[in-house]
Amino acid sequence: MGASQTRLEHNYDDLTEKSGFSHEQIKNLYQRFQQLSGNNEKISRDDLERIPALNNNPIRKQIITAFFDKRNQHQNDVGSLDEIGFEQFLMVMSHFRPVNSKATEEEKATVRKQKLRFLFNMHDTDNDGIITLDEYRTVVEELLSQSGAIETEVARAIADAAMLEVASTNVPHMAPDDFYEGITFEHFEQILKGIEMESRMHIRFLDKNAATMRCGKLSS
């Protein structure tokens, strides 16, 4: 640990620049990273799947996959990794950084786009730039799987309806034999236009030690 710690210190500025986290936050996340990986350099799928708190998350699979997706590394790379190092871990996390309140409109727009892209990638598993009906259905089914009582048929119906909704808002004039192949990223942006991403898609990363923050959390 000692060795990697020093190496990390070295990289702090580098990492801060890349991910936008503060040193404190990086340190905290690094601690967590090591805890998850069992003090290894890399984290693997199994490590993440072992997290007990995630067990009840209906979209656990998508979340974990997102960490190993090269598209979420802010590089124009495609494909998936088997293991990720701390830097990659940090890059994925950086999607959830809160928007700086002093950011300009333009910056806000880019951040928003990034967050949307992250969501989009969660849907688009085969990375063809389109969320197909099947992909959409899978997600909806998983979302609804938690409540148990809902049959997959309903989930499908809902996914279908949602898809149709997207189609109708984005392609108003469709020829009879047109196919709506799926949701492109532009359409995706369009349908989520009204949602305030800033307030929803972010996490307050801890600056201080986790224990001291917790009381504050409760009151906010």
Place this chain on the structure above:
Amino acid sequence: MNLVFIRQAGTLLFICMILILLHGSRGEIPSKPIAATILPSVKPDGGVQAYPEDQKNNLPMFTMNYPRIQIPFEITLWVLLASFAKIGFHVYHKITIWVPESCLLISIGLIVGAIMHSVHEEPPAVLTSNVFFLYMLPLIVLESGYFMPTRPFFENVGTVLWFAVVGTLWNSIGIGISLFAICQIPAFGVQDINLQENLLFSAIISAVDPVAVLNVFEDVSVNEQLYIVVFGECLFNDAVTVVLYNMFSFVAEMPVVEPVDVFIGVARFFIVGLGGMAFGILFGFVAAFTTRFTSKVREIEPLFVFMYSYLAYLVAELFAISSIMAIITCALTMKYYVEENVSQRSCTTIRHVIKMLASISETLIFFFLGVVTITTDHEWNWGYILFTLLFAFVWRGLGILVLTQIINPFRTIPFNMKDQFGLAYGGLRGAVSFALAFTLPDTIGRKQLFVTATIAVILFTVFLQGISIRPLIEFINVRRTNRNLETINVEIHGRLMEHTIAGIEDLCGQWSRFYWKDKFMKFNNRILRKILIRDSRAESSIVALYKKLELQNAMEILDTASGDISAAPSIVSLYEEKKSSSKPQKKFLAADLKNMHDILSKNMYKIRERTVAYRGKHALPNDNHTREILIRRHVSIRRSLRPGSFQSSSYVPRTHKYFSLPAGKSLESTFPAARRSYADDHETLSEVAYPSQRSRFGKPARSSSSKAMIPLRRLGTLEEVPSTDVLNEDSSSTEQGVFRTNSSYSDSHVPRPRRLNSSFDNNNGSADDLRNVHEEPSSPPPGWAAEPRDNTARNPLLRRPQWTPKRK
């Protein structure tokens, strides 16, 4: 013209009412006891004393026994008068956009008060401490508690409580102490007011009541955080204020205040608040549990809601803990469970009655405020009152500024300066302040001054701030949000994001509200729902929304349909003709009918929407109107959906994946038949087939198309066509009759602003071709040739392919 007439009539009525009232109160008994007997149940008392003694000799032909009915009679008239006033404002509804309703009510009260004053009448002294605390306040509070938007509230609960509790304390103590300082200046001549009384007074005027502000906020749709903080603040600071009020009015009568008493006071403050909450939760759960068993006695279901919340209030009052907290938490707790247990009808009733009672109660208080302003003797002290105004304003502003600085680091979205301005400026004082001041015990030496000052503060804030807040909010351009974004995609992604965030937080090993929400939802689903809800299948909000949209869609179709029935019998005949020669009529349909329908349907909905839009706090939430319609249309939907009466999508192979539901099985099993329709307006009721008919599903027609590559346009047009004959064979003649009236107009749906539908006109040709392909393997044509109207009309998309062959 018409408007003027209405207003004149209204004025006339109004004057009549006043005259009656004046006349009525002439014979009034000196008033204190009246107030105690405000409940109708005490009428018999009046009856006994009312019998005239001198006319025993013979049976009177005609008698009047006014004293017997006096109290309930006058109360009724007052309520009516206030309600008429409310109607009056909405005759010309632009007024209520610019001038808050409370201003208008007070103005009318002022006018009535002036009239009463000129004829030397005393206002009925109905508003005593007991009446207010036992009957009026719970109604107002119950309403706010019941209609509190739960999700945003719990997301901001910390901030809300922070502002409500600490903010109110800050205001009371700040204003109280600075007023006490003012009192030391001999020039104002108010040295006899001691610190306790000042504190009591400041507690009274720190109860904000921003109904008017909330209306404005809702109209300009400011961001959710701001809205909920103002909403929650007004709710909980009532509780805090009342606790403070009781405490201070107790302290004000003590000759000496020792430091110990202060500590006891603080401790008591918490006991009172938390105790109230505990009682509320307890009664809330009991209420929810009770409604689990009311399925056989639907007619008294709403009663449980009222009785339990009132019981919570009374019991809390009995133990002298915060009854407001009790009733709020009770309403919050039971709402979710009760609404799932009770029937739609009861649910509507509950909401309506709660709204109605609260609205009456508040209207009366404001109205009364106007009357009292004129009719009571005031003690006007320039210095004291002006400084009260100043301090109320300054401390509110300061409080928001300081408290926001403290809370901001803990908030996910900090309040910016504009939000803070909205918060500070939204601090109107209202009904509760007035009622508290008016019911001050007479032992307070300067009660009159306090009442006067309170009225001054209320009038100042309500009129000045209330009127100016809308332009100001619009001017400074506070962060806004569109809260009414209801599409399935948004709901799905909202959910997706929540889960993602929760998951990532778990990954980081951090907890926040999502963590607690997750935990609570699990607990709720596993335990609470099982105990409290009859049919305890957990329902995701996505499914709920889906059902809702679907329902709305059905409503729309049926509403437009029925709208047309009244509109023109000629359209019916039009339809008949169309059978024989379709082409010209179709033109007519496309253009004129579209217009007609647009106008009709818009008008029908506008009426509802408009009332909702500016009735503000006392308006029922939007989704209610669908429920209401549901009840009315219930029968007709069911009728039209009777299994076998028509069957449409039978031709779609099960394996085939369309955007629409291929065959309604999935919905079927989950949704009751009455709600069967499709969420997206493109498909109408007939899209959904019945499992009983599934055997007819024929050969997969287009197995070639890939799952994802789906001809969107096809779903409405062709697949349904073959089904027509099925219908005609199956349905009895009576059903067809029903159908015709009901459904032949549903094509009105075509012009509705769905873009896919509008594109429809363009693709008749291709649709035809396709249709022909499909037609052949299906059942023989005579079915729809004979009586095509019944089924086709159900679905606008269906209809067209049928005519087209004739056109050829």
